[in-house]
Amino acid sequence: MVAILEKRNLRDFDWLTALLAVAIVSFGVWQIYNAQPTESYWSKQITGLFIALVALTVIAATDYRRVIDAAPIFYGLSLVLLLLVLTPLGVKVNGQQAWLKLPIIGQFQPSEFVKIPTILMLAKYFGARKLGSLKLREILTGALILAAPVGLILLEPDAGQAMTYFPLLAVVLFLSAIKVRYVLLTIVAGLIFMPLAYYVGVETGKIKGYQQERIKVILDPESADPRGYGYHTVQSMITVGKGGLSGIKGDTETSQSVLKFLPEPHTDFIFAVTAENTGFIGCISLLLAYAMLLSRLIAGARQAPDRAGMLVIMAIVGSLTFQIFINVGMALGFLPVIGVPLPLMSAGLSAVLSTFIAIGFVISVKMRRFVN
């Protein structure tokens, strides 16, 4: 693989970023094993890591500008994939038709991958624009680019995954000279309309009973029905708290996940497993590793040779930050349960692969910083 990189490329390759990502995934493999020692999720994750590494190298070696040029094609193709998911080719898991089963490739989750073409499409559109404040027409175009995949994902329905798309547009608009007063206006409007929307949603029945329960348990976990929808949150908090300062130290036979108190321990609640096994020390280390990774990416964005490259990296930063915050916040019991995987940690080939592809783009952008 390395052979395809030229000597200069090899020198400019961002080893530290790649290494950080690999380290986090490896740490994740250990936690997946802790979560489900009798299952093969952890070994599948190792396989996934190697596939993802290949993808990362290939993407890094490719000139991102050519890829951005071809963004409409990728974007179009991904919309087709999302449409296919809704056809009988799609596979239903836990009531969500979010997977696609194709010959040779196997089963995967298109909504994880579609994020990248969406980022590229946004980067292409907003990267090409001239200086000056953002016009309403431009904002609407950006919204439309986002609306197509989000709409299709909501049809699966996978509200959690759909939510992770919004930071992409937010970051891109913010960095495309949207007026600060619009930003402030949006924040204020959000603060007012979110509770209002919740109230209207409850009244009209759009927000379902179990979704309400999940929100109520955040406000008062102690009095939640321990066998109802609050169960996941309560058990996750117990699992995290039980880890204490340095984790349960090898007493894995009675862990919350092995005794099945913690649901979905290898995917949505992998952070709780990490907390139980490695304690505060392990968790803070993980959060620091994320912080370092994000810093490396942002540093790369600052050095990007063009606006489109910068937008790609920062959109990825926004997406990763958002997912980390939502997922860990859920595990720590202050955000409602939403099925969002923890980047690089949760078991799942699609998620690891798409994150590595994104990081591959970042490295590609950084490698070409001296070209122009």
Add this chain to the structure above:
Amino acid sequence: MKLYDQAQNLGIRVGSIQVIAFVLLAILGARLYYLQVVKGDYYSDKAENQRIRLIPIPAPRGAIFDRQGKLLVDSRPTYNITLSNEPIKKIDISDRIEDYARGLNVDRQYLIERINLIKKQPGFETMVLKENATIQDITWVAAHESEYPELRIELQPQRFYPLGKTLAHVLGYVGEISPKQLEKPEVIEKGFRPGDIVGKGGLEQYYDEFLRGKPGYRKVIVDSRGRVQSEIEVVQPQAGQDLVSTIDLDLQLAAEEQLANSSTKRGMIISMDPNNGEILVMASAPSFDPNSFVTRIATPEGRKEIAQYYTDKERPLLNRAIQGRYPPGSTWKIPESVAALQQGAITTKSNSIVCGGGIQVGNRFTRDTSGNHGTPNLPSAITHSCDGYYYRLALKMGVQGLVKMVETFDYDKRSGIDLPNEKISQTPKSWMPIVVKNEGKWNDIRTVFAAIGQDTVVVTPIAMIRAVSSVGVQGKMFVPHLLKEFKAIGAIGEEGEANYVPPRQSFGFQHPEPKIIEMTPEQNKMVLEGMWGVVNNGGTAGRFKNPNFEIAGKTGTAQVSEIGSGGAKDHAWFVSFAPAYKPEIAVIGLIENSGFGASNAAPAVIGVYNAYLLKNHSDLLGGQQMAKK
């Protein structure tokens, strides 16, 4: 770099995104610190509480045997269906009651009561819904394991009374500790918990502490569905101690047969070894089946049965031997004779008193119910049960003399038998303050009535046999008792271990010193002679004479209602011991409302003697007595 266009503040904007990202991560870190470092112990405990469960292993209760080792009470393994509080703490399960009732075939009303109880008392960890579960019940619970995780199957040794109604009053029964009992501080102190099985009535209650074992437990780890994953620790239960009673089952059965064949089928028989107070027989009729309270308490039929026991006018739950109080009639004349000699109202030299066929007190003549006996001496007055003699004797002793007699023979106390709820007799001693208060004075007529065990005298049979049998053993009045021995039980675990349960030693009844009735051998001999004559010298029970086995006794026919009123018939008494001059066994019998003591109580008592002879000295059995039986 051209990207950093001042107009767009791009650098600042990228920087703010970085700051936002770090602030979000810092929020996560702070929350993490709170959950793991500040509240770590709290959540650790919570995790442990939900995964560790103590499953009690019930301790088998000690068995009860008769003096020859014949089994009287045992426990046998049964399965209970229990309701566990943990999974249903916060949910309403009233909609499941219908399902439980159908699946387990239990009364709906009973289920509602039980579930209300468990909901009200947080102390309940589990609650028995059905005892003696059948294979069908167990299968049903197992099949609904995931649907109703609150239902469990538990092994529970259950008390079993193989003899049914036999000896029921002595044995008592067991049942769940009542909420009322649980309110007492001394009960809480001993660590009793709701749902614990305790003795109720009889030996089961009196010796509960020793019969009851110490339950063990299994400490297990369960998964989120309550399924046991592994065992951390097992502490074996320590069984309760086996009780060997003084009861002789053969004699007991003979006595119960006598009561069953009696005219009213109501009455009691006690047999005691007069040399040490060991109770050989304690029969009370009608009786009840203790199994009703144990195995059938959850079934509608069983609960009806129990309700009937409580409302039955014949009072089957009453242990007539220690709780029944009856006018003693002429049996009263025995302690009275001893007291008269003690107090000097008569002496061994001068003890003849005119009978007169009765006595005139004021304007009222009180008859001697068996005619005119001339001027009998003491033995003759006993033998022929001369009322006139005792009317005059009692007047000579005065009511103070009678009160003194009551004190001498402990008629103002409990006998001290090792059974709960023994009643105290009522006598002129207890009645005098009341009579004086109501009537202004104690009239002589009351002394006359008291002379023949009527009016102000009602005694418990146990007090009577204790007093009368002392005459046979030179005035030694023993505390009657049913405990012969508690068997030893081994320790659980090794000494020094945290869960060590020390062994329990074998022990017998702790005999208090017998009370000595002061009398000279001559005085003793004189009373004995009269009692001997009752059976062996043409006395009131003369037809039961057996020259090989001479019984000393006294009949009694206690008036229950005014003569000629057409009310209930008299109570028939016979109190005795044998052989007369070296007694091995004392027997007292009472048949309620059956008439003459000699024709109703005496045959029942003789039946017990015959069983005793058949078992121990079959060569001494008299042909005549066999015929009477």
